[in-house]
Amino acid sequence: MANLQSDFVGIKSPNPFWLASAPPTDKEYNVRRAFEAGWGGVVWKTLGMEGPPVVNVNGPRYGAIWGADRRLLGLNNIELITDRPLEVNLREMKAVKRDYPDRALIASIMVPCEEEAWKAILPHVEDTGADGIELNFGCPHGMAERGMGSAVGQVPEYIEMVTRWCKMYTRMPVIVKLTPNITNVLYPAEAAKRGGADAVSLINTINSITSVNLDSFAPEPMIDGKGTHGGYCGPAVKPIALNMVAEIARNPATADMPISGIGGVTTWRDAAEFLALGAGNVQVCTAVMTYGFKIVQEMISGLSEYMDSKEMTSVDQLVRKAVPNVTDWNQLNLNYVAKARIDQDACISCGRCFAACEDTSHQAIAMSEDRTFTVIDEECVACNLCVNVCPVEDCISMVPMDAGSTDPRTGKVVDPSYANWTTHPNNPSATAAE
């Protein structure tokens, strides 16, 4: 079995699966159960400053969207940071770390954007024996109204400033957690880097309203007739998270900065995808809130098996493996030509490809009297919509045309050379091809 041992900015854990700062990590009882279940690390639920803790609503904190059979696809929350006293959390963290020295224990922190506040809390956290800190610049609800969370994460200058304070007042590695509720994730990522961050973690939750109650005309989750936007997470946000991780991983200014990948990680495969796109480890929340801590067993066995199949002996060999293949649109090869092909043995004749192509795309699928569906190469632009709507996996595939053959749609011979938009004759600002 592959060795899943992880070293993330010097923080060691037996596997790259951490629990994200969230309700599952709010207290000792849960965290001990998580470690017993096999989680490699835990980012403790965000700590606030000393004094009376925040209060939470006493109605629904979560909203959701579901797929078939009520499979939870997306979760939204309006829970705030920990509503337990700071000293209780610190005491519990210390006890847990003492009993699980091989696991990673990270403290998530959110205090006002004032140097004194950060300076005050850091020694207390350090005293617990925690392995690092994560700056919560991400939560988009509640705390943001008070000038914290995503309100900081949306201002690169604040990120840089607070990161610098933390680097100044603690020896612990500093991970900056980024909000996706911005226009371009590179600005906050670069700010974290300028501030001296050891790593960034992303994404935090996305501002959202999960649904509207059509009887009471209020958003869900609804508290006594009113609702507010909350943070969206779970499988539905994974594509957004993957892109933001990849953007940071391939950006020259941030490429060398470790990333803790977060956002809809539910299975080993999700985790492997984050790692391949540049994450050094992953953090999980919604999946355990849906299925419990035990899922880490599947993640461990799945990632090991996959790494064995790829003859990878350490997680590092997977990290960034796909980054070189993430590029800009203008670098895509416009000489590449593919055509859809339908495997008639696998086809169950549902006709969804036909409806999609005929109604909404290129009229490139023919339907016979006996419900045989075939691709019309003269019309097919290989858009992949038929593949995406086909209920049978691998029934329709996109087959590249051989160089030298003629594309019946354009009448042009498929050119074996690579050519992208930057040199295309239709591009007004094309640079001349050599």
Add this chain to the structure above:
Amino acid sequence: MADNEFTPGIRAGRLEHGAYAAQFSDLHPPLDDHEALVAADRCYFCHDAPCITACPTDIDIPLFIRQITTGTPDAAAKTILSQNIMGGMCARVCPTEQLCEQACVREIAEGKPVLIGQLQRYATDHLQQQGIHPFVRAEATGKTVAVVGAGPAGLSCAHRLAMLGHDVVVYDARPKPGGLNEFGIAAYKTPNGYAQAEVDWLLQIGGIRIETGKALGAGLTLDQLKADHDAVFLGVGLGGVNALGAVGEDKDGVSDAVDFISELRQSTDLTALPIGRDVVVIGGGMTAIDAAVQAKLLGALNVTLVYRRGRDRMNASPFEQDLAASKGVRIVTHAVPVAVHGNGAVREIEFEYVDATMKGTGETLRLAADQVFKAIGQTLQGDGLPDLDGRKIAVTVTGRTSVAGVWAGGDCASGGDDLTVTAVAEGRDAAMDIHSALMG
């Protein structure tokens, strides 16, 4: 000591009194909301869906299932009922495994079709249990139409005509409407008085008058009906039963399966309904299966269904055959009855095995029997009917007969299978044609 399944003869109350309700409860219990959503979610919403083509009434199945998925089962019911006013009964009695569900692409892909029949029931029950009738009558046309037979064909025709603004009188020989839905289908397929409830619901459209105790030759003549109305629709079904042609078939204990089923359906106390210990049912159709299974459910010890050809030739679907087998009915094939033995009442029935060409083999089989049900097909009855095509009334695709102004549909008419759903389709289509004819 009370009678039980071992008591010889034709006896009532073979089971514990409390057992009957469970024996005759719903064959397929209704889906609850979540089950319906899960089942509905499996529908692929196929383009030009094969299930629609397979449905004799052309219900837009993908659309109604999508309406269930989106939490609007009443809209789904309207989609169903606008094509098939008896969609509730068809959801219960249709051989879906040979119609829509056989055509379902998931049947082809996985051998597990979308549960179209049960979803149809979910939707129609949802609407009907609220007492909602979603159709309204068009402005009165002043035309009247006579419908003979208050079965699926007649009621379907009557509803459509009433909706189009015509006034309809429906005549039926039986004391209540419903036809085979009420008198001829196994109880476990339509429990809790659904057949009558559906008729009551259907009649909410208005403009339909039911007159029972009247039939052609029993108070009605085709000429008089034609004279009194602007059009006539015949949906009289098949009232006669074929004879066995075996020696001794007039002995006590030998009766028609349709009568047994009717008696059972009309019984208010199944514990009082007698059944033999050793029951033999002769035939291979739905009626034979319904009689055999219900005999078993009533507590018969041995029930044997004997059919003259192979299983593959039985009109009863493989599902129905398996149902019978699962209830403990023994199915004997390639045997024809030659003699009923017994002194006054049947004691044994003798069969001869036949080959694929129906030629006798000389090999025989004798089965102990204290009750024999004949279910070897029904026949059209009545005098002065329009021209026949073989043994049924000849009709065009829209149900026109050889007599001007007279339409026919359902089991009594040529064309189509003898199914409830086919009868509903034929009644509906004839109504549309009558409407065009009357309105010019």
